[in-house]
Amino acid sequence: MSPTPEQRRAARHQLGTGSSAPAARRGPSGGRKKPITVDAIISTAFAIVEAEGYDALTMRRVAAALETGPSSLYAHVVNKEDLDELLIGRLCAGIDLPEPDPAAWRQQIAGVCTQLRDQYLRYPGISRAAFAAAPSNLDTLRVGEGMLAILLAGGIDPQTAAWALDSLSLYVNAYSLEVSLANSRIGRGDDGWVVSRDELLRRFAALPDTFPRTKRYAVELTAGTVHDRFDFTIGLMIDGLPGSR
Known part of the structure; x- marks a missing residue:
């Protein structure tokens, strides 16, 4: 059985943010798009904030930018608060x-x-x-x-x-x-x-x-x-x- 988002989050806290296994894409686009990973979600979220400000950042907005549905994100990120934590962690990694x-x-x-x-x-x-x-x-x-x-x-x-x-x-x-x-x-x-x-x-x-x-x-x-x-x-x-x- 695949780990739950909560289990993935617990593992990140033990091992660092790292990349998670990619989620399989569904639908006609299949494997022609880049796989969904924690790193891809973080990078996309930063791009949204940089261009539109933090108020524009939602799980649905990130999913749309990745040309997928929100359920694909929840395979890796528990919720918006979890995403916030990942973003601040990525910034702190550069200190x-x-x-x-x-x-x-x-x-x-x-x-x-x-x-x-x-x-x-x-x-x-x-x-x-x-x-x-x-x-x-x-x-x-x-x-x-x-x-x-x-x-x-x-x-x-x-x-x-x-x-x-x-x-x-x-x-x-x-x-x-x-x-x-x-x-x-x-x-x-x-x-x-x-x-x-x-x-x-x-x-x-x-x-x-x-x-x-x-x-x-x-x-x-x-x-x-x-x-x-x-x-x-x-x-x-x-x-x-x-x-x-």
Whole structure:
């Protein structure tokens, strides 16, 4: 008897994402099309997100792109949440984890966060797939293990390091999602919600006097690029960890 999707998922968690055995195609197209595998499903899903955004990603949409029916996907992927986990795992597989260095741990943990950010920003909105998901994919867990090792090398006590890992990951996910949403609005020409710095300064200057600080510090409030703010916040979070050295 062929393994169930749940059994395939359990095997992936033990052995990595890997390729699964191809599913046989049914219908007149027969074997003339590429076989359905986990890797083919993941690659197709990424192509959809890259072209249309994460909101467009559904099991039915992936099946249509592969010129098959959703039932063919369920031979390999349990459901949409399982697909999300595979996508985040594939992105995490591309993260380079340094050997923890007590003398450079701050730069190392910030560098891993930056890599995660850049991976997420390649695919609009995909960081949503990482929210509210308990990590079980080995590639995702590998990144968590590496980040935890860096924090511990910096002299952070285990409980603080564990919560810092959660906080840093949550910020990277949220930041990436916000940037993706802003870029999507810009792409749609939705200028009413995404404005330039000059326009924002003009709006602040036009505020009534009941906003004295916003008017006075408008330049500071609007300074820097979004990545400048990312670097600032990550640095603030790292430097604020108790027990760091």
